[in-house]
Amino acid sequence: MKEKLSVRKVYRNAYRYVLSHWFAFLFLTVFYFLGSLLPMFIGVASFKVVSLIYTYLFFYFAAGCYYKQQILWDKGIFVAAGVRFLAAVGLFLTSIVMATLVINSGIYFFRISFPSMGGEILDAVFGSALWLIGKYTFIFVLFTVFFIVPSFAFVSEITGKNRSLLTTFAKTRGNLIKIGMVAFGAFIFLMAAMIILSRAHFLTATIVRAAVLVYISIAYFKMYDFFYGLPQNRRPRKNESKMSAAVLTDKTEGENNANER
Numbered sequence: 001m002k003e004k005l006s007v008r009k010v011y012r013n014a015y016r017y018v019l020s021h022w023f024a025f026l027f028l029t030v031f032y033f034l035g036s037l038l039p040m041f042i043g044v045a046s047f048k049v050v051s052l053i054y055t056y057l058f059f060y061f062a063a064g065c066y067y068k069q070q071i072l073w074d075k076g077i078f079v080a081a082g083v084r085f086l087a088a089v090g091l092f093l094t095s096i097v098m099a100t101l102v103i104n105s106g107i108y109f110f111r112i113s114f115p116s117m118g119g120e121i122l123d124a125v126f127g128s129a130l131w132l133i134g135k136y137t138f139i140f141v142l143f144t145v146f147f148i149v150p151s152f153a154f155v156s157e158i159t160g161k162n163r164s165l166l167t168t169f170a171k172t173r174g175n176l177i178k179i180g181m182v183a184f185g186a187f188i189f190l191m192a193a194m195i196i197l198s199r200a201h202f203l204t205a206t207i208v209r210a211a212v213l214v215y216i217s218i219a220y221f222k223m224y225d226f227f228y229g230l231p232q233n234r235r236p237r238k239n240e241s242k243m244s245a246a247v248l249t250d251k252t253e254g255e256n257n258a259n260e261r
Helices: 007-020 022-036 038-042 044-068 075-113 118-126 129-148 152-159 165-171 176-196 202-228 238-260
Strands: none
Touching (some): 007 022, 007 202, 022 038, 022 202, 044 075, 044 152, 075 129, 075 152, 075 165, 118 129, 129 176, 176 202
């Protein structure tokens, strides 16, 4: 039976990584913190144009630090990973456009089917809190399915694993709810930190937010490790441990016998 993703283990392993790789964590925190200050120098409107590029740069360097233990300067990997990242972004935006078209078509047909009261019913629905909750929940689902999952192909360009976007859906099959729970937990964690620091100094709040986002990115890499089965994150089962111990014992005994001869 295929093992399911554990939300608790993802965050626990991310925490353990931070404790054992604190220098990389601090470097990425400072990197993201400095990027967060860009609107002060180039203006908010200009920052919106380059925000996607900077986000990619952050995740690219974060993946390099995590998987290669270095600042990764490789033009081929940078371009190839960028193509995968843009493909995931494009897939998510396409899903938003397609969903909007379907919903708007449904609204249009409802209006023409019930011309007398359709408008009043729709106005009441769109003005309700239930509609807002449903809308943002639906967008979150699209984000999970059409961005988080296919973006694993971006990491694959850095690790050298299978780079296909279609493979990401095959590897994560049956775990979409768990992935969504990890993403939702990250969102709650970030919002809670911002609420707590709402009255703190701007620089303090910004650097704490940067640290939280770095931790979230590490949790994202831990999810990738689970689905793509990187050896360093795989713990042997009990039977496997016993077999390994037996093989090691036999090997040692053989070496001792050879030395005695």
